[in-house]
Amino acid sequence: MTFGHDDSRPAVPRALTPDQIEAYEKDFAARPANQLMQNAVTRTSVDDVALDRRVLTGIDHSVSHHLDDWKATNQKQSGRCWMFAGLNLLRAGAARELGVKDFEFSQNYLLWWDKFERANHFLEAVVETSDRAVDDRTIAHLLTDPIGDGGQWNMFVALVAKHGLVPKSAMPETDSSSATRAMNRALKTLLRQGAAELRALAPAGVEAQREHKREVLGAVHRVLSIHLGTPPRRFLWQWEDKDKEFHRDGWLTPAEFAASYVKLPLDEYVCLVHDPRESSPVGRTFTVEYLGNIVDAPPVVYLNAEMELLKRLAAETVVGGEPVWFGCDVAKMMHGDAGVWDARLFDYAGVYDAPFTMDKATRLLHHDTQMTHAMLFTGVDMVDGSPRRWRVENSWGEQKADKGFWTMNDSWFGEHVFEIAVRRSALPPDLAAALDHPPIPLPAWDPMGALAR
Structure with a gap:
């Protein structure tokens, strides 16, 4: 009996050979x-x-519970989906309060403040880690994308809490808010340059670093103001409702406007996620190092739960009359022209004669999936008490799907949805209690720290 390597078998070559x-x-x-x-x-x-045409033709856009009667928005060439989804969640209540058919908060206003706050957040992270080598994995992660467009639910809530909101008329879109690449290019270079300067100042102490940070932020402020305009501190708010009646609230600050027209208690919402990795126990909270946009804001915290609970709570919320913010890996099994998602929409295994067998946990571990996009559930098709398909408000304009509202089969939800924002009061008591325990920290590069774009 022979143990170990069988020398009688030819070694498999390390390099590709002509014979192979x-x-x-x-x-x-x-x-x-x-x-x-x-x-x-x-x-x-x-x-x-x-494309499996049987799957595609078996999908229609009808649902049993349907909330939206407004127009779809368009983030254009920007990564602001998380912001659009959050504002889309709030605008239905604002429209009712104002007595208008359609209404939009200014996405450009929140973009300006997100960029400025995120620049400060990044530079503070640089100060905190300036004793580490520049090729440290956390430093490398921070420098890879110091001020991208993407974000998370908690980051949206933090922006509204600190800076309020304004109507779109008070700070409309600009060329750079709708196409952020050139602005981001300048900001990234300024911030990486600032990081180098702050790291060089480390021997002089934190106060010297923060004094220089003020100069870097001054340059960031100029870039943002040039590209996006200047965010209003006060604005005159008046409008005509759908019955042609004129109203005037007078001069308001963004905080006053948000207090009047945000009708949902944002501080009561929690982020429920489905992270099926063995390292992520169900019923525990998690946070990701250096994930966020506002220094000293509450941290980004996730509560891990079973997928069936995410589906049930999302369905109950929509049936109860409220849309649901959610994050997903949007490009998987997606037909853009038809505006549909289904887990079996494309038969790639049949085309390539190759197996595609990774489950969701394996895809996360091996970098084949992560949250890439945020949208809004505005409808659900319930059959015998269970969801069959979902109606989704995307922020890609009105040209595709049902005038910008897409359809997701429930099979896709289980495979590619990662998180939803729901009220704490909707959670089972044992799961709600988990929110009172300190979150488990994940490293900055963990895939659950991915930003929706």
């Missing part, structure tokens, strides 16, 4: 289906070839 490549080519040529797929995919999109 020839074997692959012969195997490919020997299968007629491969030639058929090659002919198809070289002339058209692989998604068109892989």
Whole structure:
């Protein structure tokens, strides 16, 4: 009996060899289906070839419970989906209060404050970690994207709490709010340069670093004001309702406007997530190092729960008359023109004759999935007490789907939705009690710290 390595078997080569490549080519040529797929995919999109038309034609946009009667918004060439979804959640109540058919808060106003606060948040992280080597993994993560557009539910709530809101007319969109790339390019360079300068000042102490931080933030303020305009401190608010009746509230601050027209108790909402990794126990809270946008704001905290609870609470909330903010991995199994998602929408395994077998936990661990986009559930199709499909307000304009409102089959929810924002009072008592315990910290690069764009 022989133990260990079997020396009688030839070693598998480390490098690709001519014989191995020839074997692959012969195997490919020997299968007629491969030639058929090659002919198809070289002339058209692989998604068109892989599309399961039975799944696509089996989906329609009707749902049993439907909340939206407003127009879909458009984030355009920016990564503000989390902000749009949050403001879309609030605008229905504001429209009712104002007596108007459609209403939008200023997304540009929140973008300005998010960028300015996030610059300060980043620079403070640099000060705190300036004793570490520049190739430290946390430093590398911070420097990779010091001021991107993406965000999280808690970051949205923190912005509204500190800076209030204004109507879109008080700070309308600009070219750079709708297409942020050029502005972000300048901001990233300024902040990375600022990081280098702050790290060099570390021997002089924290106060010297923070004094220089004021100069860096001054440059950031100028860039933001040039690209986005100046956020109003006060504005005259008057409007005409749907019955042509004129109203005037007079001069308001953003905080006063938010207090009057935000009809949901944002401080009562919690972020419920589905993280199926073995390292993330259900019923525990988590936070991610250096994730956030406002220094000294409450941290971004997630409460991990089973997927069936996320579905049940989302459905109950929509049936109860309130939309639901959620985050997902948006591009998986998505048909953009039709505006639908289904877990079995594309048969890639059939096209490539290759298995795609990773479950959600494995995809998270191996960087094949993370939250990439935030939207709003505005409808649900209930059958025998269970959700069958979901109606989704996207922020990609009115050109696709049902005038910008998409349809998600419930199979997709389980595989690709990561989090929802719900009221604490909706949670089971044992799960609500978990919110009172300190969250487990995850490293800055953990995939659950991904930002929705």
